[in-house]
Amino acid sequence: MNVQLFIPCFVDQLFPETGFNMVKVLEKLGCNVNYNPNQTCCGQPAFNAGYRDECRSVASKFLKDFHTYDYIVAPSGSCTGFVRNYYGKLFDNSAMHNDVKQLRKHLYEFTEFLTDVLNITDLGATLNGVGTYHDACGALRECGIKEGPRRLLSSVKGLELREMNDCEVCCGFGGTFSVKFEPISIGMGEQKVLNAIDSGADYLISTDLSCLMHLDGYIRKHGHSIKTMHIADVLASGW
Incomplete structure (x- = not known):
């Protein structure tokens, strides 16, 4: 193919x-x-x-x-x-x-x-820890992607997948939205990060690096230990 x-x-x-x-x-x-x-x-x-x-x-x-x-x-x-x-x-x-x-x-x-297309859910990946998944607006609302990433993550050995509160709520990035409406954007990002931390997750995972970049900026500034990972990086881990 x-x-x-x-x-x-x-x-x-x-x-x-x-x-x-x-x-x-x-x-x-x-x-x-x-x-x-x-x-x-x-x-x-x-x-x-x-x-x-x-x-x-x-x-x-x-x-x-x-x-x-x-x-x-x-x-x-x-x-x-x-x-x-x-x-x-x-x-x-x-x-x-x-x-x-x-x-x-x-x-x-x-x-x-x-x-x-490939009908694959198990890549043989391994990542030890607890992960939570953020539904990026583009993937969820523009592409209708919801269960697929969760099935893929559920097959990762050593990874416990937990849902955080308001997993479908926007992270606050939104491209130029984060520049034009910075205080609102930061507040939304803060809530997303705190929800992820409250779930007990070691990893905050998503399909979109734009969201993860925004959230990682807040995480680094405030010294939180949770790590952001794109799902491709998760699926390529351990083999």
């Missing part, structure tokens, strides 16, 4: 090890993994800030970079959800309308690809 990697900006610039761990998992499952080095941003930051024309320019490049019949897999529910749900509006009644339909058909968030 051929897989094209879609590596979002956060992963490329700040957390490249998560991208490599995703490759590690996919190759273990027999996938032929490819990466197009010409790829850039999907355009979501510009779109959310109201710059539709600039976003369309970036998205047009994205469509050309991922003009493929292979599966396209990304370690981000946020970016995956944006392409799926908003590219149709950007390119409605345009010459690229069919390209959008093809892209949406082949694009998957990482855990979604494992559970829904």
